[in-house]
Amino acid sequence: MSGHVFVVGADLTRLSCDDVLVPTDRSLRVARGWCALLPDELITDRRAEGDCVAMSWTGDERVLEVPGDGARRAWLVDTVDGGADGTGSRGRSWLLDGAREALAAVARREVREPVLGRARRLVGLPALGTGWGGAAGERGALLQQLLPVLREAAEEHGFDVALVLRRPSDLAAAQRVRRGEEGGWDLPGHLRDLAGDLGERARRGQLAVFIGAGVSAAAGLPTWEQLVHELATRSGLDDALRAGLARLPAQDAAALLARELGADELAAFVEERFGPGPYALAHALIADLPVQEFVTTNYDPLVELAAGDIGRQVAVLPHDEARPGVPWLLKLHGDAAHPESVVLTREEYLQFGNTGAALAGVLHSLLLTRHVLFVGTSMLDDDLIRIAHQVRIALQTQGAGTARRTGTVLALQEDPARARLWEQDVETVAMSPADASPAEAARRLEVLLDLIGCLSTPPTGYLLDPAYRGLLDEEERVLAEALAGVAAALPGDASSTVGQEVAGLLRRLGHGSCAADGEDPPAGVATRPRDDRTQEQRPG
Structure with a gap:
């Protein structure tokens, strides 16, 4: 069965994967930002121009499997084109051959079960070669040729591939390339139509996203039932009491366990278990959407981490201040970073019905003014049911019954009864039939999110990035030249309101992007020190 190629804005060191390709050169130096993917004991000779990996090439091979026993395996790939004579003349075809060789090597490694139960x-x-490699100044041309190579490998080997990009101009350009091609998404027609509708809503600022526990389960975090089991194990309850927990509603089981553990130990457990960590592909796909309002019942910080890794600083409500133009995420049931805010037990849910009215009101407002996309939720949460009911009543005119659907629920499997139950409020769209594999259904949901992201990405984010000049048509080139003149006339320290507005527009169009962002080692070129997390390097 053919795999799928995802294009996602994320930090590859934090994205949950089975295998990761790490760019290097013949001297086996890697950019500092990639070292988190490699065992500490293999990193030697740390220098500004790149850290050396204690391995060696055999002959003219270009791929090395990094030893390790974890779930994720790293592979070093030679992407710095020195040319056969050291002149760097082998070009893009050499880079593409390296990608093919690396993916073929990955396919030869036997994996019994993908990470975290993925299908x-x-x-x-x-984007191999676009940092210090052979395609540093021609990113657009490389993307046009790299994406078909990745699709061929996914089709041949049956695994999924995530092309992970950090810069907005890279993501916008890659999505433009994909929009011009057919057959990139193996989805039935009704899901393609849905992606088109939701993508259009996102582009127009009409879409908000509700994120449920199913999204974070893909990152290895517990569902309600699993959380109760983990708390029971931690509490030391005897077998009879633990068996009785299974017969209680989850909120009541949590209340008993909270009493057994004590408030302090429960808070410490929540803070540790739901703290920062690797995020799932779905987190990154959701964070990439051009959406300003997010709501979640999850305690973890994975959506805001994924957003921050592509430069979107998300305000977390109610703890942060909402600011104009800044996306925000409402933690409806609390935040692990603030354990005292977590809603877990029956008593806390009952209290939320009274004291959480202000937070619930935010979701009320979104259901009235936006189209809400529900992802990873079973729609069984008592608070969610109450909020939807209140909105339904508000939308009905007296005696006229004019309630409308205020959102779309992406369900993994068909459940006609649940869809009928919610049909007055939202449209429920199932990824797969009821007898399909839940893992395959979850993967189809990722593919759908990938298509929504492609269709909703603004098509202008690379307009002023010189590395993508080759993607522009004649009209776009004329506009880019005119706007480059505006950029040249704008003072670097513009402080006026108009100057700041213009500078913001130019940044959104790709002005100021650097062609080298650390995706490849510098091959002997000195660079300035930098923050490991940004994976950003610039020539000295």
């Missing part, structure tokens, strides 16, 4: 293996890689 297919996920192989993550950056």
Whole structure:
């Protein structure tokens, strides 16, 4: 069965994958930002121009499997084109051959079960060669040729591939390339139509997203039932009491366990268990959407981490201040970073019905003014049911029954009864039939989110990035030249309101992007020190 190629804005060191391709050169130096993917004991000779990996090439091979026993395996790929004579003349075809060789090597590694129960293996890689490699100044041309190579490998080997990009101009350009091609998404017609509708809503600022526990389960975090089991194990209850917990509603089981553990230990457990960590592909796909309002019942920080890794600083409500133009995420049931805010037990849910009215009111407002996309939720949460009912009543005119659907629920499997129950409020769209594999249904949901992201990405984010000049048509080139003149006339320290507005527009169009962002080692070129997390390097 053919795999799928995802294009996602994320930090490859934090995205949950089975295999990761790490760019290097013949001296086996890697950019500092990639070292988190490699065992500490293999990193030697740390220098500003790149850290050396204690391995060696055999002959003219270009791919090395990094030893390790974890779930994720790293592979070093030679992407710095020195040319056969050291002149760097082998070009893009040499880079593409390296990608093919690396993916074929990955396919030869036997994997019994993909990471975290995913239906297919996920192989993550950056845009190889666009940092210090052979395509540093021609990113657009490389993307046009790299994406078909990745699709061929996914079709041949049956695994999924995630092309992971960090810069907005890279993501916008890659999505433009994909929009011009056919057959990139193996989805039935009704899901393609749905993606088109939701993508259009997102572009127009009409879409909000509700994120449920199913999204974070893909990152290895517990569902309600699993959380109760983990708390029971921690509490030390005897077998009879633990068996009785299974017969209680989850909120009541949590209340008993909270009493057994004590408030302090429960708070410490929530803070540790739901703290920062690797995020799932779905987190990154959701964070990439051009959406300003997010709501979740999850305690973890994975959506805001994924958003921050592509430069979107998300305000977390109610703890942060909402600011104009800044996306925000409402933690409806609390935040692990603030354990005292977590809603877990029956008593806390009952109290939320009274004291959480202000938070619930935010979701009321979104259901009235936006189209809400529900992802990863079973729609069984008492608070969610209450909020939807209140909105339904508000929308009905007296005696006229004019309630409308205020959102779309992406369900994994068909459930006609639940869809009928919610049909007055939202449209429920199932990814797969009821007898399909839940893992395959979850993967199809990721593919759908990938298509929504492609169709909703603004098509202008690379307009002023010189590395993508080759993608522009004649009209776009004329506009880019005119706007480059505006950029040249704008003072670098513009402080006026008009100057700041113009500078913001130019940044959104790709002005100021650097062609080298650390995806490849510098091959001897000195660079300035930088923050490891940004994976950003610039020539000295």
